[in-house]
Amino acid sequence: xxxxxxxxxxxxxxxxxxxxxxxxxxxxxxxxxxxxxxxxxxxxxxxxxxxxxxxxxxxxxxxxxxxxxxxxxxxxxxxxxxxxxxxxxxxxxxxxxxxxxxxxxxxxxxxxxxxxxxxxxxxxxxxxxxxxxxxxxxxxxxxxxxxxxxxxxxxxxxxxxxxxxxxxxxxxxxxxxxxxxxxxxxxxxxxxxxxxxxxxxxxxxxxxxxxxxxxxxxxxxxxxxxxxxxxxxxxxxxxxxxxxxxxxxxxxxxxxxxxxxxxxxxxxxxxxxxxxxxxxxxxxxxxxxxxxxxxxxxxxxxxxxxxxxxxxxxxxxxxxxxxxxxxxxxxxxxxxxxxxxxx
Amino acid sequence: xxxxxxxxxxxxxxxxxxxxxxxxxxxxxxxxxxxxxxxxxxxxxxxxxxxxxxxxxxxxxxxxxxxxxxxxxxxxxxxxxxxxxxxxxxxxxxxxxxxxxxxxxxxxxxxxxxxxxxxxxxxxxxxxxxxxxxxxxxxxxxxxxxxxxxxxxxxxxxxxxxxxxxxxxxxxxxxxxxxxxxxxxxxxxxxxxxxxxxxxxxxxxxxxxxxxxxxxxxxxxxxxxxxxxxxxxxxxxxxxxxxxxxxxxxxxxxxxxxxxxxxxxxxxxxxxxxxxxxxxxxxxxxxxxxxxxxxxxxxxxxxxxxxxxxxxxxxxxxxxxxxxxxxxxxxxxxxxxxxxxxxxxxxxxxxxxxxxxxxxxxxxxxxxxxxxxxxxxxxxxxxxxxxxxxxxxxxxxxxxxxxxxxxxxxx
Numbered sequence: 001x002x003x004x005x006x007x008x009x010x011x012x013x014x015x016x017x018x019x020x021x022x023x024x025x026x027x028x029x030x031x032x033x034x035x036x037x038x039x040x041x042x043x044x045x046x047x048x049x050x051x052x053x054x055x056x057x058x059x060x061x062x063x064x065x066x067x068x069x070x071x072x073x074x075x076x077x078x079x080x081x082x083x084x085x086x087x088x089x090x091x092x093x094x095x096x097x098x099x100x101x102x103x104x105x106x107x108x109x110x111x112x113x114x115x116x117x118x119x120x121x122x123x124x125x126x127x128x129x130x131x132x133x134x135x136x137x138x139x140x141x142x143x144x145x146x147x148x149x150x151x152x153x154x155x156x157x158x159x160x161x162x163x164x165x166x167x168x169x170x171x172x173x174x175x176x177x178x179x180x181x182x183x184x185x186x187x188x189x190x191x192x193x194x195x196x197x198x199x200x201x202x203x204x205x206x207x208x209x210x211x212x213x214x215x216x217x218x219x220x221x222x223x224x225x226x227x228x229x230x231x232x233x234x235x236x237x238x239x240x241x242x243x244x245x246x247x248x249x250x251x252x253x254x255x256x257x258x259x260x261x262x263x264x265x266x267x268x269x270x271x272x273x274x275x276x277x278x279x280x281x282x283x284x285x286x287x288x289x290x291x292x293x294x295x296x297x298x299x300x301x302x303x304x305x306x307x308x309x310x311x312x313x314x315x316x317x318x319x320x321x322x323x324x325x326x327x328x329x330x331x332x333x334x335x336x337x338x339x340x341x342x343x
Numbered sequence: 344x345x346x347x348x349x350x351x352x353x354x355x356x357x358x359x360x361x362x363x364x365x366x367x368x369x370x371x372x373x374x375x376x377x378x379x380x381x382x383x384x385x386x387x388x389x390x391x392x393x394x395x396x397x398x399x400x401x402x403x404x405x406x407x408x409x410x411x412x413x414x415x416x417x418x419x420x421x422x423x424x425x426x427x428x429x430x431x432x433x434x435x436x437x438x439x440x441x442x443x444x445x446x447x448x449x450x451x452x453x454x455x456x457x458x459x460x461x462x463x464x465x466x467x468x469x470x471x472x473x474x475x476x477x478x479x480x481x482x483x484x485x486x487x488x489x490x491x492x493x494x495x496x497x498x499x500x501x502x503x504x505x506x507x508x509x510x511x512x513x514x515x516x517x518x519x520x521x522x523x524x525x526x527x528x529x530x531x532x533x534x535x536x537x538x539x540x541x542x543x544x545x546x547x548x549x550x551x552x553x554x555x556x557x558x559x560x561x562x563x564x565x566x567x568x569x570x571x572x573x574x575x576x577x578x579x580x581x582x583x584x585x586x587x588x589x590x591x592x593x594x595x596x597x598x599x600x601x602x603x604x605x606x607x608x609x610x611x612x613x614x615x616x617x618x619x620x621x622x623x624x625x626x627x628x629x630x631x632x633x634x635x636x637x638x639x640x641x642x643x644x645x646x647x648x649x650x651x652x653x654x655x656x657x658x659x660x661x662x663x664x665x666x667x668x669x670x671x672x673x674x675x676x677x678x679x680x681x682x683x684x685x686x687x688x689x690x691x692x693x694x695x696x697x698x699x700x701x702x703x704x705x706x707x708x709x710x711x712x713x714x715x716x717x718x719x720x721x722x723x724x725x726x727x728x729x730x731x732x733x734x735x736x737x738x739x740x741x742x743x744x745x746x747x748x749x750x751x752x753x754x
Contacts, residue, residue, distance in 0.1 A: 036751040039439075039709065043548050044466035048431065049473045049681050050639045050704045056548060057465060058709050060441045074751065084745040091741075111730070111738065113720065179576070200575035202727065288525035288578035288723035299720065303526065304712035305410060306436050310749055 032313035034073035128213035136221025162219035170283025202289035367394035372657025378428030383678035390665035422647035473643035499629035506572035530719030539636030550752035604690025625696030717742035
């Protein structure tokens with residue numbers, strides 16, 4: 001294709017991407033460099049249904065001029081990125097200086113909101129992604145071996161976890177794992193521990209969230225693998241059978257290598273999806289034990305009466321950076337494979 | 344038959360419109376209400392909507408997301424809503440943004456029926472009209488307390504003793520609960536408990552936080568002692584969860600919102616045994632203090648700044664019609680009204696006892712929201728036993744300082 005033709009061909013999607021992806025990111029980045037203006041505080045007497053009280057309020061007259069001259073706020077550079085709510089350089093340095101061993105240093109670092117969120121986000125991503133791939137493949141192989149008559153209904157049922165809205169799905173499970181819920185009560189009987197509660201300890205909360213993540217995402221990898229299985233060349237499989245390969249050997253040496261590109265694709269999608277884990281934390285009310293990067297953005301924007309736009313923007317930029325770092329190895333691999341193929 | 348019904352509906356609505364017209368005395372203007380979404384506010388909005396007709400338009404958006412809509416909606420000119428119904432925390436962003444107008448002229452012209460206590464004044468100017476009150480206070484089950492041989496507690500020390508007695512008697516393993524879900528609810532419990540010490544949360548006249556001290560440590564330790572008697576799931580308990588536990592008869596003593604009283608004491612969702620033995624009493628004191636460990640909340644309406652005087656007046660009159668004595672008489676048990684004509688019922692006893700014992704109002708400071716968020720996010724580690732009280736308070740202070748700097752309150 002000529003370069004000129006190619007340019008015209010790609011122009012609509014390119015402009016849509018600039019408009020809906022690139023520009024918002026630039027705007028969020030600009031926002032992250034600013035904080036609110038210094039507020040002029042005065043002490044006034046406030047009265048209400050419960051009497052009068054001296055209170056501190058903002059002097060509107062004095063701050064209005066400031067706001068009008070610079071509506072974006074006060075330029076703060078990268079100071080928001082390095083404050084305690086984000087990369088916390090000062091706190092990390094202090095922790096390194098004052099702690100006497102790696103474990104005390106780590107516990108001090110994990111006490112900082114950003115690093116605590118990163119820890120859970122990474123754990124979630126790296127636990128859930130492989131399980132989703134393995135479980136999805138297993139279910140796809142199982143369904144593919146079913147007789148034709150019950151295939152359709154089985155596929156439909158297997159897809160249900162993905163069809164349920166994540167927030168609703170996690171809320172339903174949250175009620176089910178309650179000590180009086182179906183799953184919670186059953187677990188108490190199975191483990192013979194009347195005090196067992198999946199909501200109480202951080203470890204069990206993490207495990208619950210991981211299990212939810214696998215349950216929710218496995219249908220995605222299942223359906224991709226199932227589609228892939230339909231295109232496995234039957235003559236190769238039959239040749240393997242004639243050579244005396246067992247079902248396991250056929251899967252290991254024919255089917256899995258054939259579907260390797262799909263594994264890359266699912267890994268890519270799952271890494272991105274799981275890195276921005278959010279709904280289960282809200283649905284399971286798990287924020288005491290597990291927070292993610294997306295959750296702290298939510299908390300900045302929705303936690304209180306006033307929003308911290310600069311802080312939320314900085315976390316968003318750091319999340320994008322995190323996704324980029326995470327995807328680089330997979331993308332490099334894809335690029336090599338692409339180049340290896342004869343054109 | 345169908346036509347007859349239509350005619351009847353038409354006649355009724357025409358009648359309602361004409362009486363409303365006569366009642367509100369408005370000829371023109373647009374009333375646009377933004378408020379939270381619960382039955383008491385539905386009644387208020389319905390009262391305001393009765394003023395529609397004859398050139399007056401009334402529309403409403405009642406949503407639990409109101410706090411996140413209000414600043415952007417009132418910043419536009421003209422404002423998207425002519426009134427925002429707020430509480431003492433959610434009025435703060437509107438004041439900070441200079442988005443609501445003083446109401447002194449409208450009060451002088453139309454507000455003869457208002458009680459003086461309903462006027463919320465900031466620096467001498469009326470900025471909101473309060474119409475209902477709320478607070479967290481103790482709820483007790485008289486039958487269970489009697490079975491355990493203890494009387495209704497008036498201090499948190501007595502709450503601990505009573506909970507122990509109930510546990511030792513083998514009646515309940517976890518007789519106590521409060522709204523301790525990590526986040527806003529947990530922050531609110533700390534603020535309530537800290538108020539019982541009588542100490543200030545900020546250095547007066549500044550935005551510097553003053554909770555990292557002996558009062559703060561004592562507050563945290565009291566919360567932790569109480570959690571010994573609360574279900575281990577306590578960090579997931581919000582109002583809906585504690586109400587369900589109460590209605591399920593699984594609690595004997597709880598610290599819950601008074602506004603839930605109507606819903607618990609009605610004949611739905613619970614048993615006769617629970618509702619007839621439930622009593623709402625005042626918030627307790629603790630540590631030999633005399634201030635109840637609770638904060639008082641009001642709900643009230645404000646009028647947007649970026650609207651015409653005509654709309655402002657129409658809105659004010661319509662909202663007054665929404666909080667009229669007739670509305671209160673028809674909806675007496677839906678809230679603790681601050682309006683003339685209100686007859687306090689069983690569900691109001693806790694709030695009025697808490698208010699008359701001198702509980703302070705929730706601090707209406709511009710930087711209070713930042714501290715509340717910091718408390719809600721940083722205290723769960725301490726309650727889970729993962730860090731010391733001193734460390735938790737240091738974390739709160741550091742998180743608050745970072746947020747307050749970003750909002751421009753601290754240099």
